[in-house]
Amino acid sequence: MPDEPFKSTGLFKKYTVQNKIFQNREVLRHSYSPRELPHRVDQIDSIAVILAPALQGATPSNILIYGKTGTGKTATVKFVGSELENESSEFSPCRMVHLNCETIDTQYRVLAQIANHISGHDLKPSDRAKNTIPATGWHTDQVYSELKNVLEQAGGLQIIVLDEIDKLVKKSGDDTLYNLTRINSDLKNARVSIIGISNDLTFKDFLDPRVLSSLSEEELVFPPYDAVQLQDILHQRAEMAFLPDAVSEDVIALCAALAAQEHGDARRALDLLRVSGELAERESSDKVLEAHVRRAQENIETDTMSECVQTLPRQGKMVLCAMLLVSSSGQKVFTSGSVINIYRELARELDVEPLTHRRVSDLINELNMLGIVTARVVSHGRHGRTTEIYFNSPTNQIRTVVMNDPSLRECSILQPLL
Numbered sequence: 001m002p003d004e005p006f007k008s009t010g011l012f013k014k015y016t017v018q019n020k021i022f023q024n025r026e027v028l029r030h031s032y033s034p035r036e037l038p039h040r041v042d043q044i045d046s047i048a049v050i051l052a053p054a055l056q057g058a059t060p061s062n063i064l065i066y067g068k069t070g071t072g073k074t075a076t077v078k079f080v081g082s083e084l085e086n087e088s089s090e091f092s093p094c095r096m097v098h099l100n101c102e103t104i105d106t107q108y109r110v111l112a113q114i115a116n117h118i119s120g121h122d123l124k125p126s127d128r129a130k131n132t133i134p135a136t137g138w139h140t141d142q143v144y145s146e147l148k149n150v151l152e153q154a155g156g157l158q159i160i161v162l163d164e165i166d167k168l169v170k171k172s173g174d175d176t177l178y179n180l181t182r183i184n185s186d187l188k189n190a191r192v193s194i195i196g197i198s199n200d201l202t203f204k205d206f207l208d209p210r211v212l213s214s215l216s217e218e219e220l221v222f223p224p225y226d227a228v229q230l231q232d233i234l235h236q237r238a239e240m241a242f243l244p245d246a247v248s249e250d251v252i253a254l255c256a257a258l259a260a261q262e263h264g265d266a267r268r269a270l271d272l273l274r275v276s277g278e279l280a281e282r283e284s285s286d287k288v289l290e291a292h293v294r295r296a297q298e299n300i301e302t303d304t305m306s307e308c309v310q311t312l313p314r315q316g317k318m319v320l321c322a323m324l325l326v327s328s329s330g331q332k333v334f335t336s337g338s339v340i341n342i343y344r345e346l347a348r349e350l351d352v353e354p355l356t357h358r359r360v361s362d363l364i365n366e367l368n369m370l371g372i373v374t375a376r377v378v379s380h381g382r383h384g385r386t387t388e389i390y391f392n393s394p395t396n397q398i399r400t401v402v403m404n405d406p407s408l409r410e411c412s413i414l415q416p417l418l
């Protein structure tokens with residue numbers, strides 16, 4: 001029998017009501033690159049001064065950039081990079097390739113990605129196909145030598161930006177950086193400069209001193225934004241993102257103040273404004289209200305917390321379960337000692353080698369740093385010290401997420417958490 005012609009039920013009609021809030025919500029997304037970066041003039045100038053010699057054919061110093069998440073490191077480097085690319089001449093071209101080492105985290109992938117990017121963008125079409133490096137299968141030496149060929153063919157200066165460089169170093173050591181910081185001595189017609197970006201200062205401890213000194217010829221620190229600066233950033237985006245009068249000064253000030261309380265993270269502030277707008281839109285409101293911002297803050301916090309719990313390693317989840325169990329027995333504030341006792345029972349039932357007291361304390365500190373619990377050391381004078389722990393918010397959501405793990409669900413000790 002022939003299929004009946006499709007007849008729409010109008011499912012989406014009620015969700016595509018007339019837009020009363022957004023003019024262009026895309027400008028609030030992470031992928032949008034703003035053309036102006038308020039409160040980053042000093043950082044833009046500092047990077048421009050370091051890179052400027054490139055326009056006269058010299059090789060600029062390598063740069064290491066630090067700063068907490070959402071302080072505009074990536075946006076600033078991309079901004080300066082496009083200015084430099086525009087101003088460089090055909091005779092002395094300068095180009096920037098941007099790699100995120102959270103996903104591109106092995107030497108093979110880093111070298112191949114740089115080479116493939118250059119062949120795709122900067123080589124004549126006739127030279128492109130033969131230069132493509134496969135995703136796997138070559139020897140690293142061969143990839144390195146192909147990268148040199150591609151750089152020589154393209155000529156000029158190549159600035160390689162390694163964003164989240166700490167992830168690369170922690171996953172694959174410092175061989176890639178060792179090779180890249182020395183590649184100029186193997187090149188005749190081309191030059192390479194490196195910009196490393198990180199929000200974790202401790203990764204320097206994983207670097208060989210020689211690699212560190214060539215990588216950090218220049219160092220820059222991006223400070224967190226304060227509430228007033230975040231307001232300016234939000235203003236600039238809100239003008240493009242929202243319809244006139246949909247967002248008030250008070251709403252912008254509240255988003256800025258809440259994000260500044262965290263650690264001055266512009267990404268968080270922009271997310272808060274976008275999610276608040278989406279909540280207002282869903283309610284067919286023609287204005288974003290402070291109540292929408294408060295709810296957006298709760299939603300974002302819940303999402304972040306769920307992601308944190310989901311991605312905890314197994315032992316971390318076990319320690320968290322032990323805490324949930326103690327707290328569900330009615331103790332709002334409990335000690336690390338009681339958590340460790342239950343953790344050990346749990347390890348026995350799950351047939352997992354229990355960690356030492358010290359390691360469990362480290363895991364408790366990690367959960368403290370993630371903001372899931374508060375753990376503080378209390379001194380009892382002559383009787384020594386204990387760590388007191390309590391949950392920062394109601395535990396229902398944490399329980400649901402952690403107990404999603406099938407092996408934990410089956411554990412008899414943990415049945416009270418289901």
Ligand SMILES: Nc1ncnc2c1ncn2[C@@H]1O[C@H](COP(=O)(O)OP(=O)(O)OP(=O)(O)O)[C@@H](O)[C@H]1O
Binds near residue numbers: 031032039
């Ligand atoms: N001064 C600014 N003006 C306008 N938008 C900004 C500014 N600083 C940051 N942003 C925006 O905030 C978001 C986060 O910025 P960015 O990705 O550059 O931060 P980051 O410091 O690299 O963070 P991470 O370390 O987490 O990668 C982006 O959407 C970016 O466009």
